[in-house]
Amino acid sequence: MGITPPRLILLAALASCGPATPAPAPAKPDPAPPATPTAAAAPRAASSDPFAHDASAPLDVKREGTGARDGMAVVVELSYASARGGRVPARLVLPLASGKHPAVLFQHRGEGSKDEFLEEARHLAVAGIASLAIDAPWLRPENKGKSLIDDARALYEQGAVDLLRGVELLASLPEVDGERIAYVGHSYGAHLGAIVLARSPRVKAAVLMAGAVSMTRMTQQGEHPFWAKMWREHPESMKTLVETMAPIDAEHFIGAAKVPVFHQFADHDEHITYAMAGEYLAKTPDPKVFRFYEADHALNQAARDDRRDFLVRVLVDLPKSPEEERARSRIPGYFIAKLPAAYPLPPxxxxxxxxxxxxxxxxxxxxxxxxxxxxxxxxxxxxxxxxxxxxxxxxxxxxxxxxxxxxxxxxxxxxxxxxxxxxxxxxxxxxxxxxxxxxxxxxxxxxxxxxxxxxxxxxxxxxxxxxxxxxxxxxxxxxxxxxxxxxxxxxxxxxxxxxxxxxxxxxxxxxxxxxxxxxxxxxxxxxxxxxxxxxxxxxxxxxxxxxxxxxxxxxxxxxxxxxxxxxxxxxxxxxxxxxxxxxxxxxxxxxxxxxxxxxxxxxxxxxxxxxxxxxxxx
Incomplete structure (x- = not known):
């Protein structure tokens, strides 16, 4: 039986995103034509390397002008070539000061766009950190009309490869210090973050926001009523989605992470239960730190503040001694020791x-x-x-x-x-x-x-x-x-x-x-x-x-x-x-x-x- 849900429902199915609106609210994409997956569709055969691409292929970066400058940052709209076809819409945010800066690669959640992190990137620029945020593959013109169920595997693989090339793009920029790059991903972005950490040695730290170590198990075990409805009304299509996506779940890659990882979870997440959060934490190697927030899947300002503090600590505040450098790289307690009490602080x-x-x-x-x-x-x-x-x-x-x-x-x-x-x-x-x-x-x-x-x-x-x-x-x-x-x-x-x-x-x-x-x-x-x-x-x-x-x-x-x-x-x-x-x-x-x-x-x-x-x- 075919299904024709609207685009945002399909995005939720694909990327475990709730309807809550982040701040600032991302621009909503135009509705897509109905996508009708076939219940009998066969899972795509997994290749030996689902993220294989020609690393030497030109990035073909195209900037739209010199960028908009305000009192906080320089904001440049650009695009680069996707190794899986088409172009990757992206936004580069640079500090006002000249020189080489540490940088962050951002990936939004499924319902969002690169706009999700614009204000956060501008504030990071004030702290001396550059950033690059990209749009997911399904937001691009060349992918309009594709089924977000039948084509889910291809879209996820393309998203991961685009991020890996995004790291290389940052490292190639004259404004960026290629030895100090971090990754931040929300929901869908937290899923792909495991792949980025496993495949890119340039990434020195990561923040994974409201992520699931297994998106496929989340669709089966999640408490959001949407999943129960999908399985009840479209069991064959959901079974196909699970079989297709399971080989690239984050759990197969996060164990290869060798850098500090900061997990952020929500106390009232519509999709990620405490058990799911614990599973991602358990499979993430040390050094790691985590924090739960009084928030829904979108997280909140306190989480944004903590991300900034963490990124400044790992990218800007260089170790003061060899012992501190060893602590950062090997000792989980190093970052926990830097967390303040979760209670209003006095002046x-x-x-x-x-x-x-x-x-x-x-x-x-x-x-x-x-x-x-x-x-x-x-x-x-x-x-x-x-x-x-x-x-x-x-x-x-x-x-x-x-x-x-x-x-x-x-x-x-x-x-x-x-x-x-x-x-x-x-x-x-x-x-x-x-x-x-x-x-x-x-x-x-x-x-x-x-x-x-x-x-x-x-x-x-x-x-x-x-x-x-x-x-x-x-x-x-x-x-x-x-x-x-x-x-x-x-x-x-x-x-x-x-x-x-x-x-x-x-x-x-x-x-x-x-x-x-x-x-x-x-x-x-x-x-x-x-x-x-x-x-x-x-x-x-x-x-x-x-x-x-x-x-x-x-x-x-x-x-x-x-x-x-x-x-x-x-x-x-x-x-x-x-x-x-x-x-x-x-x-x-x-x-x-x-x-x-x-x-x-x-x-x-x-x-x-x-x-x-x-x-x-x-």
């Missing part, structure tokens, strides 16, 4: 920073902390203090842990609310590269955590704190030495505890070889500490991230059971759509609501901040 003038306070001296050198308090006068009795205890990552990143953007921004948020927020830089728990040595030094980390808490109490007047017991805010591996310490050695110094997605069980500790001493196990095992302390433990709020590691979440469940058995005051808040690191990675209303619960808990337990300020808009 910089609302907070006073007290940096670089030496809180402990060891054989390996001095350990320092940074403190933040509200700007202005300190109340006579001082302010309650919160000590933020970070987790663990690659040792190369640990020396700057107190300056990780997430902790610095959380500290500023707490300070603007009226607290003295302290971020100590803790040492690495690793004593070697072998997994069984990753936590061998955790005893020293626990000692440093205790030293930081005691420093805050002893130096309360200097910091503007009240000198009383502090609140401990621990996350991830910080649950071992932060929560364990707060319930053990530091019980008299801690008034309450906040723990986000904490490691509370013994599983990781038991992997250490040679085994940790019994005294160290007692010190860093939160489960054992709670069993000992029971009802006398400091009040705790634990946030359980629903999409976190199952074993870690079982340790939180076990902790809650012990609390119920012993009468300990432990509240578990569930963030059902939260990932490990949700305050950084899930920029959603649910995350902000969870953080509000955390702040309310602190206010109740710490007696309310004195002279609390208000956080401002981000």
């Amino acid at each position: 910089s003038t609302a907070v006073l920073a007290l940096p670089d306070r030496v809180y402990r001296k060891t054989a390996d050198g001095e350990l320092r902390l940074d403190a933040y308090r509200p700007a202005g006068d300190v109340p006579p009795k001082g302010r309650p203090a919160v000590v933020l205890v970070h987790g663990q990552t690659h040792p190369a990143l640990m020396r700057d842990a107190r300056r990780w953007a997430g902790y610095e921004t959380l500290a500023r948020i707490l300070a603007a609310r009226g607290y003295v927020a302290v971020v100590p830089g803790l040492p690495s728990a690793a004593a070697g590269p072998e997994p069984e040595r990753w936590l061998a030094n955790i005893g020293a980390v626990a000692e440093s955590t205790a030293a930081a808490v005691q420093y805050v109490r002893k130096n309360a007047k200097e910091l503007g704190a009240d000198g009383g017991p502090v609140a401990v805010w621990a996350a991830s591996a910080g649950g071992m030495y932060g929560v364990g310490g707060a319930l053990g050695d530091l019980a008299g110094d801690v008034k309450c505890v906040v723990a986000l997605y904490p490691v509370l069980g013994d599983d990781l500790l038991l992997t250490v070889k040679p085994p940790l001493p019994a005294a160290t196990m007692d010190r860093v095992s939160a489960l054992r500490a709670l069993e000992r302390r029971g009802k006398g433990a400091a009040p705790m709020l634990v946030v359980r991230a629903g999409l976190d590691d199952e074993k870690l979440n079982r340790s939180i469940d076990d902790f809650a059971k012990i609390a119920a058995k012993t009468g300990a005051d432990v509240t578990v808040v569930r963030h059902d759509k939260g990932h490990h690191g949700f305050e950084l990675l899930d920029a959603t209303d649910e995350t902000r609501g969870v953080l509000e619960e955390v702040f309310a808990f602190l206010d109740r337990r710490m007696g309310g901040p004195r002279g609390a300020g208000k956080t401002g808009a981000r």
Whole structure:
């Protein structure tokens, strides 16, 4: 049975795009003549290389004039030859300054056009980044009248080859530094991005927006009612589409990526479920980072801001040292460490920073902390203090842990609310590269955590704190030495505890070889500490991230059971759509609501901040 849906419905079927309009709204293409695929159409036979083309074929770039210049950029309309026939309509956006610039290649989503990224490209130009955006094959005159079902495979292959040639075009331009090129693709563009990353060594980083690792499975498993309707009304045509497109799904190519990849997903995506997003993430090699946004498939301004920050970091802000260069290229945590908290930030003038306070001296050198308090006068009795205890990552990143953007921004948020927020830089728990040595030094980390808490109490007047017991805010591996310490050695110094997605069980500790001493196990095992302390433990709020590691979440469940058995005051808040690191990675209303619960808990337990300020808009 033939089907004749309008062009935009076919584009949605082809490229997993929803009806939401991005900002700025792209110009709508003229309606195409009805396309009538045949139910009995046979899948196209896959060639040995579906993206084969003559790389030496001339690009035949044709510019339309010298370009329109405004106060931000030079915008040039151009086209170049497609290796699969016809010409590729494109738009080049250049910085006003002369010289060679890093560059970004943009590919819009299925329902859009190159207009989708125009304003974003102009703002990148202000940051010194050039860009090239191209139109997908089905928007071109020579492809009008083609069936977007029967010809889907050919159109996708052409789109991928056009992008590969787009990279070469950028590298050939006198205004572009061919060694600093990144790729940004939305939906359809995120699908083709996997192919670009696998096939173009020139691309040094990528942002993949609202993508599916398998477009064909998305049509079968997606929650949007459109897919159910298509399968119900046109089962043979949809089966043909799936069989034809499956060999070029992104999952066959993303594993070859060797550069940093930033995935952006939407909390309310009409097409990409959390499971689908997780699948793309799981199949993307390190280094990678991701973030979810309070948005639909079109994403939002916060996602645009994060893309700009990421692109500037990978293309403009050159590594300051060989160690940083290695971290960028190999360590996943490098980019996560640069993400701010997903919560409205206060104005910089609302907070006073007290940096670089030496809180402990060891054989390996001095350990320092940074403190933040509200700007202005300190109340006579001082302010309650919160000590933020970070987790663990690659040792190369640990020396700057107190300056990780997430902790610095959380500290500023707490300070603007009226607290003295302290971020100590803790040492690495690793004593070697072998997994069984990753936590061998955790005893020293626990000692440093205790030293930081005691420093805050002893130096309360200097910091503007009240000198009383502090609140401990621990996350991830910080649950071992932060929560364990707060319930053990530091019980008299801690008034309450906040723990986000904490490691509370013994599983990781038991992997250490040679085994940790019994005294160290007692010190860093939160489960054992709670069993000992029971009802006398400091009040705790634990946030359980629903999409976190199952074993870690079982340790939180076990902790809650012990609390119920012993009468300990432990509240578990569930963030059902939260990932490990949700305050950084899930920029959603649910995350902000969870953080509000955390702040309310602190206010109740710490007696309310004195002279609390208000956080401002981000």
